[in-house]
Amino acid sequence: MSSYKKRTIIVADTIKQMVVTENLKPGDRLPAETDLIQRFKMSKGTIREATRLLEAQGLIKTRTGPGGGCFVHEVSELRTIALLSNYFYFKNLNISDIYQIRKLLEPEVAGSLAGNLKKDQLKILNLIISEYQEEPLNEEQDRLHHESALKFHGCLADFANNSLLGFVIKFMAQMLTEVTVNRKLFRPTNYELWRRGLDFHRELLTALEIGDSNKAKKIMYEHMCVAEKLMLKQEAMVSTKLKEFG
Amino acid sequence: MSSYKKRTIIVADTIKQMVVTENLKPGDRLPAETDLIQRFKMSKGTIREATRLLEAQGLIKTRTGPGGGCFVHEVSELRTIALLSNYFYFKNLNISDIYQIRKLLEPEVAGSLAGNLKKDQLKILNLIISEYQEEPLNEEQDRLHHESALKFHGCLADFANNSLLGFVIKFMAQMLTEVTVNRKLFRPTNYELWRRGLDFHRELLTALEIGDSNKAKKIMYEHMCVAEKLMLKQEAMVSTKLKEFG
DNA sequence: ATCTATTTGTACGTATGTATT
DNA sequence: AAATACATACGTACAAATAGA
Numbered sequence: 001m002s003s004y005k006k007r008t009i010i011v012a013d014t015i016k017q018m019v020v021t022e023n024l025k026p027g028d029r030l031p032a033e034t035d036l037i038q039r040f041k042m043s044k045g046t047i048r049e050a051t052r053l054l055e056a057q058g059l060i061k062t063r064t065g066p067g068g069g070c071f072v073h074e075v076s077e078l079r080t081i082a083l084l085s086n087y088f089y090f091k092n093l094n095i096s097d098i099y100q101i102r103k104l105l106e107p108e109v110a111g112s113l114a115g116n117l118k119k120d121q122l123k124i125l126n127l128i129i130s131e132y133q134e135e136p137l138n139e140e141q142d143r144l145h146h147e148s149a150l151k152f153h154g155c156l157a158d159f160a161n162n163s164l165l166g167f168v169i170k171f172m173a174q175m176l177t178e179v180t181v182n183r184k185l186f187r188p189t190n191y192e193l194w195r196r197g198l199d200f201h202r203e204l205l206t207a208l209e210i211g212d213s214n215k216a217k218k219i220m221y222e223h224m225c226v227a228e229k230l231m232l233k234q235e236a237m238v239s240t241k242l243k244e245f246g
Numbered sequence: 247m248s249s250y251k252k253r254t255i256i257v258a259d260t261i262k263q264m265v266v267t268e269n270l271k272p273g274d275r276l277p278a279e280t281d282l283i284q285r286f287k288m289s290k291g292t293i294r295e296a297t298r299l300l301e302a303q304g305l306i307k308t309r310t311g312p313g314g315g316c317f318v319h320e321v322s323e324l325r326t327i328a329l330l331s332n333y334f335y336f337k338n339l340n341i342s343d344i345y346q347i348r349k350l351l352e353p354e355v356a357g358s359l360a361g362n363l364k365k366d367q368l369k370i371l372n373l374i375i376s377e378y379q380e381e382p383l384n385e386e387q388d389r390l391h392h393e394s395a396l397k398f399h400g401c402l403a404d405f406a407n408n409s410l411l412g413f414v415i416k417f418m419a420q421m422l423t424e425v426t427v428n429r430k431l432f433r434p435t436n437y438e439l440w441r442r443g444l445d446f447h448r449e450l451l452t453a454l455e456i457g458d459s460n461k462a463k464k465i466m467y468e469h470m471c472v473a474e475k476l477m478l479k480q481e482a483m484v485s486t487k488l489k490e491f492g
Numbered sequence: 493a494t495c496t497a498t499t500t501g502t503a504c505g506t507a508t509g510t511a512t513t
Numbered sequence: 514a515a516a517t518a519c520a521t522a523c524g525t526a527c528a529a530a531t532a533g534a
Binding site for chain 2: 504
């Protein structure tokens with residue numbers, strides 16, 4: 001019940017504050033380990049605990065050797081999504097939860113991108129589509145197709161000007177992957193999901209190219225509705241199977 | 247270039263895997279420190295580094311004393327939002343980015359809650375509104391009002407059945423707070439933002455109570471639009487001031 | 493290209509503190 | 514009050530990485 005703070009926390013907080021008050025940017029140098037030892041009058045171990053804590057959060061990076069030390073670091077998207085996944089691990093998300101959000105956000109992005117994509121961006125999207133244009137012949141291929149299709153959505157999100165919106169969309173895709181993998185929703189192969197998804201993506205790309213914002217929005221919305229329906233069907237089928245044979 | 251892994255990481259990963267493969271739930275016990283020391287044949291310090299790593303991620307909790315030890319722990323929402331904030335620290339979000347998402351998600355939640363709130367839930371919402379029903383007399387009060395108003399939105403999000411949607415909305419509110427605080431958007435006091443926000447919240451509560459889903463949705467959407475406009479105005483004013491006097 | 497100095501990283505052992513039964 | 518089990522912190526020794534001579 002005291003306001004006592006552990007020494008490692010004091011050091012970590014001080015370094016964090018330093019970044020804010022001195023307006024440090026990624027790549028900027030922080031005091032060396034030996035400096036901190038002297039400044040705080042603490043042992044090497046204690047100081048290292050502090051930097052390790054910040055490193056675990058992805059806020060700093062340390063390098064060994066001459067000219068090495070602690071540097072401000074931008075937290076990576078991958079690590080952030082991983083940490084978010086931990087939070088939702090026990091939350092038992094279901095398909096509909098995810099699609100409720102996707103149905104709202106994905107059409108918005110599609111609409112905002114219509115007519116605003118550069119040639120090389122369209123090229124990239126086409127390239128991604130080509131990764132899943134062939135009919136999947138087995139479960140493994142189906143899974144890979146599914147992953148690539150989600151990459152298509154992630155790519156659209158990256159092209160959006162709103163990094164916050166882009167992040168949320170990519171996170172939704174990640175959660176969807178985790179849910180499908182956890183519940184083994186890839187057996188049997190979902191031919192219809194692949195086939196209709198591919199069609200939607202192609203249509204969407206055309207609408208984006210000609211700059212028809214409303215059409216792009218509409219296609220994406222329908223795409224989300226159909227995908228949700230098919231995944232729910234798959235889910236129902238899998239759970240029936242589990243009841244029968246599990 | 248080797249697949250060498252630090253001993254602490256090996257221990258941490260092994261424990262993580264244990265949670266997944268044994269399908270452990272929050273509160274379940276993990277091996278005690280002394281057990282792990284024997285099992286891995288490592289020093290106490292090394293083992294502690296591993297558990298500390300997992301604790302930093304919020305995945306486990308350790309308790310001292312007899313019967314103490316490591317326990318599986320559900321990552322807290324607060325901590326998760328804090329980690330997410332780190333990610334966006336260098337991303338330079340702006341008001342419009344945040345409101346683009348709020349305008350899509352908040353009305354959806356409002357609509358879904360109409361007619362579905364229990365009496366005690368309505369009571370809680372009323373109580374929160376009472377926290378900012380008096381006119382703010384100074385900057386500090388204005389800031390507190392603003393915080394309480396965001397709590398109102400967070401509470402609605404909690405009442406939604408979709409925990410994912412609720413989380414995203416609460417995160418948006420948090421980002422909004424950080425942006426306003428960082429850019430010192432609280433001076434001068436934004437009387438209009440408070441006044442109109444209060445009115446919208448009251449109207450919304452009525453719509454939720456009588457179960458008019460469409461009206462609730464519409465009110466919330468308008469609320470978002472007005473709030474965005476007022477905050478952008480405030481932002482423009484602040485930046486003008488900075489140019490003149492900064 | 494090798495050696496050297498520098499700077500962080502890992503691990504151990506130990507002493508003492510704190511929380512819980 | 515005592516026993517238990519984790520928490521914090523220190524100091525030390527050696528390992529690994531790296532820049533520069």
